Amino acid sequence: MKLIVGNRNYSSWSLRGWLACKQSGLPFEVLTVPLYGEDWEAQRRSDDLAPSSGKVPILWDGEAVVWDSLAIVEYLADRVGRDRFWPKPDDDRAMARSMVAEMHSSYAALRHECTMNIRARADGYIPSEAVAADIIRILQLWAEARARFGKGGPFLFGAFCAADIFYAPVVSRFLTYGIPVPGFAVAYMQAVWEHPWMAEWIAAAESEDWVIEQYEQPVRA
DSSP states (O other), X not given: XXXXXOOTTTOXXXXXXXXXXXXXTXXXXXXXXXTTXXXXXXXXXXXXXXXXXXXXXXXXXXXXEEESHHHHHHHHHHHHOGGGTSOSSHHHHHHHHHHHHHHHHOOHHHHHHSOOOTTOOOSSOOOOHHHHHHHXXXXXXXXXXXXXHOTTSSBTBXXXXXXXXXXXXXXXXXXXXXXXXXXXXXXXXXXXXXXXXXXXXXXXXXXXXXXXXXXXHHHHO
C-alpha cells in the first residue's frame, strides 16, 4: 500500500489517514506532497492524486484507490476486521461511529479559526463564540465516552480506536491554542500525544522545513 499525505505539521486529514494505516497493521509506504508549493497545481493533477482531485490523504492498494480519511478507515477495516478499528460491543461502537461521523462533518468554526499547526504554541488565544461552542461539544462527547466506555484504557473507548484517530488533530489544536480543559481531558490528551504513533508523526512534523504562511498567521495573531 502507498499513502500520500500532505505536510505533517498542518494536514489534519493526512494525520488521520496515516494513523488509520498504522492501526491496520498492514505494511505501507508514505509519500509526502508539500501542499501549496510552487508546483502544487501540477502535482494535484498527477496520476497519484487525480482520483481525489488533489486532496490528501489518498491510499493506493494495488489498483484500488481510496481517498477521504473515513473511507480509508472503513476500507482498512474491511481488510483486517472491524474490531481493530471499532469497539466490539454494540453500544460502544454506536457512539464511536457517531462521534467519528460528527467529527468528519462538523466543527467548521474550530477548523477555520484553529488550523492545525503542531510546531506552534499560541499566546493568549481567545476563542470566538462559535469555536467555544465546538470546544464544549467535543469535551461533552469525550466525557461521555470516557465515563461510559473508557474503563479499559486511557483512550475514549479504552483501547485506541477510530474515534481517537479522528480526534487526534483536535488534541493537537487544543495544545497549540492553549485551550483550557478539565482534568479528564488533560489525561486523555496526554495519552494521545504520547502514543508512539503520534510521537513519530510529531517528530516528522517538527523536522519539516516547509512553512505555509496562511496557516501561520492565525497562530501569530
